[in-house]
Amino acid sequence: MPTPPSARRAALRRPAALGSLLATALAAGLLAAPEAASAEGLRIHDIQGTTRISPLAGRQVADVPGVVTGVRAFGSARGFWMQDTHPDRNEATSEGIFVFTGSTSPAVAVGDAVTVSGTVTEYYPGGEAAGLQSVTELTKATWRVASSGNALPAPVRLSPSQIPDRYAPDAHGGSIEKLALRPGTYALDRYESLEGMRVSVQNAPVVGATSPHNELWVTAEPRRNRTGRGGALYGAYRDPNAGRVKVTSLIPFAQRPFPVANVGDELSGTTAGPLDYDNFGGYTLQATELGKLTDRGLKRETTRKQRGDELAVATYNVENLSPKTSQAKFDRLASALVTNLASPDIVALEEVQDDNGVTDNGVVDAGQTLKKLTDAIKAAGGPAYEWRQINPVNDQDGGQPGGNIRTAFLFNPARVSFTDKPGGDSTTAVKAVREGGKAALSASPGRVEPGDAAWANSRKPLAGQFTFRGQRVFVVANHFNSKGGDQGVDSRFQPPARSSEVQRTQQAKIVNAFVKQLLAADRNANVIVAGDLNDYQFSPALKALTAGKVLTDQVARLPRAQRYGYVYQGNSQVLDHILTSSHVRRVDYDIVHVNAEFADQASDHDPQVLRWKP
Structure with a gap:
């Protein structure tokens, strides 16, 4: 956020x-x-x-x-x-x-x-x-x-030959402050040895779109870990793409407006200025000279429509959506769901706020929020979605104070039916049961282990039972705890501590255990786990979630250059996932790039969709 x-x-x-x-x-x-x-x-x-x-x-x-x-x-x-x-x-x-x-x-x-x-x-x-x-x-x-009027020192050009492949010295989690700088060995040492000096990049690819704070990210290593659309792919803890540098401007905007760039664009020519360091991205080129923006024409993606015999399940983090959100954002989210995602049959939503947004007065219901979204979808030519959700306990699920964010389901009743079962509330745990010789939910919708300490100040998973063409389908919508409090990749402590992943790993174990309960009731149960897991496909949390081979992370089945749906500090990375149980085969999975790579965003996350033919 x-x-x-x-x-x-x-x-x-x-x-x-x-x-x-x-x-x-x-x-x-x-x-x-x-x-x-x-x-x-x-x-x-x-x-x-x-x-x-x-x-x-x-x-x-x-x-x-x-x-x-x-x-x-x-x-x-x-x-x-x-x-x-x-x-x-x-x-x-x-x-x-x-x-x-x-x-x-x-x-x-x-x-x-x-x-x-x-x-x-x-x-x-x-x-x-x-x-x-x-x-x-x-x-x-x-x-x-x-x-006055003296010539400036020539800038040090940042280039692949200047930036070592190894990112930082290993201090076993301790501080690297007292270590002698080795700028020929470690990228962080190279940048530190240039602190305050004039540096430059030449014909620099944009790997992080212009933000509302008038900053963007470029890479000084144009051939390293590039995505198919021009970003810098973050695929392992050991390689955070050392060539990334944030660019801001010291030039008055009246003299030179800051470029509005998307990922894949280029700052052509020379961009130069002193090398700074801040708490919003680390090493920053404070430009006194800005290259010319070359627009590479990045387009928003549109996925194909599901066939009649395919169930389409999507996940979309709608970023703090409430009735106080502008109508323009509702319309853009609706347009993306209808046009770019081709009206999925089921949508797992994350960051749905209560009906008065961040006003903290005890209101927890989100009916107005969801009605405003579904109305916008109908106005955009989409289906008459219905929704299911469970109100959280006030101020217990994290997010913006007073916002009471939660996960929710949208579904198209013309294509899929929802099995409503009473008993699900904010504090009662849903259970896997056996019904009619098959797995079923004790309550639908229901929350997965909402009283467990792993969900403290975090969103609780929402489980729902659906029927598509006679098949029971269980969908679990998730929004794991954020990375707040983690040390950055450029921390003085190396390797940096990722303290927040302890809670996410605990959360993943709980969801994994719940899926195992469903599979114990019916080993052929159709289970789809979706949502913003706030972690990477190679993280301990995802390993815990897929443990025992009960779930397959569909991200891992994409070509490597396509494994991203979020861009943070110039790194294209994975935070959102759709995972499937073993009986959910013959799937077609797509991360639909409509937000994260663009300066103009309806959300900071890209949605994704899974199409499955039972």
Whole structure:
């Protein structure tokens, strides 16, 4: 879920905390007498040092020379970047640094030669507890402008030859801050060695569409892990696509509007500027020069319509949908369901909010939300869908506070029937029973183990019993807990901790056990598990969900370049899944790309559909 722009800007900069003073400095004399050090020519690379933490952290420095390479004159994180025009020969030491001026716009211009005095500070975006790397800065700064209009240092071009294949050193989960930088060995070390310096990308493919915050993602490795539609495929923890770099702009929008790009487009020519680091994506090219947007014409996909003897089951995360959502979004979701997904027979919806959205006044019903959606579907030429859902206990299922998100079913009664059985409510667990010699549900719809601690502050799975052409079909709609709290791939702790996956793995085990109950009642039971599982096909959670070969993850049966339906920080990845029991054969599965790769989205997830011929 995207951060609101106002909150995002406010979070960009908090008061910087001083980094701890390290025992060792570049030279003992520098720490003992900083005034004398400045007279002897203290340079930016002396401040940056050969690790992620400055050897002068917490110290006052004076008269550090450089040329201004970029100015941020907006927001609460104002300041400027400067770079030494006389670098040393150590590739581990950066020649650039950010001078933080708070909410005051600095009275400097690009090309000014300056000498700066201030405090060497290690700033942790998002706070030190967030686990990200720090940015070495000069704070409480004063400066003198010696001359203007000076030539800027040539940018370091980011390219496959510059970026090592190995992403980060392995500290067994510990911090890599004190490790000596090895920019020829690890990609994160390469970026850190360029912190604050001018870098560039040339003819850079866009792998993350322009966001509402005027940022996009490119890759400096055009041939690495590309999807069939131009993205960067995230297919393993060990390979997070090291060439990804976020691009924002220091150019006033009145002078140069930020490009509105989709995945697969290109920033042609040169994009250059200082290399920054923040808590909304890590290493960021703050562009003072933007390449020209080349539109590669990415189109939204449309899947084929199911045949008369095929059951079509879809899943779609509709991203915090409530009656307060704009009608335009309802219409776009409806159009996608009718046109792009060809009116599936059953739809598992995620992130359906209650009837007053985020107003937290005890309302939990979602009838108005679902009526508004089904009305929009009929207006778009779709079927007269009915719905089934169970209201959650107020404020117990996570998501936006007050929103009471839940999963729900839509179904086309002209094609499929729903078996209504009383007894399902927010706290009663549905059970697999044997009825008429076949598996059945004790309640339909029903929630799967809603009282288990694994579902604390998380959505509970919704099970429903359907009939299609005489066949019983059990569908379980899911929305596992989010990845909130996990350390990012660019964390200073390597490998990063994925604490949230513990709960998802527990949730997966519960759903797996429920499927086993159905199969114990009838080994030929037709079970389809669908939804936003918030995890990858190679994750521990998906391994737990498919354990015992009771379910097949259909994602794994797609060609590798098609295994994605969500784009995060330039990585095309899998979060949504449809899984099937062994008796559900002869299936046709499609992830329908209509949202995640586009700057203009109705949701941040792509829907997907499974067609099955009993």
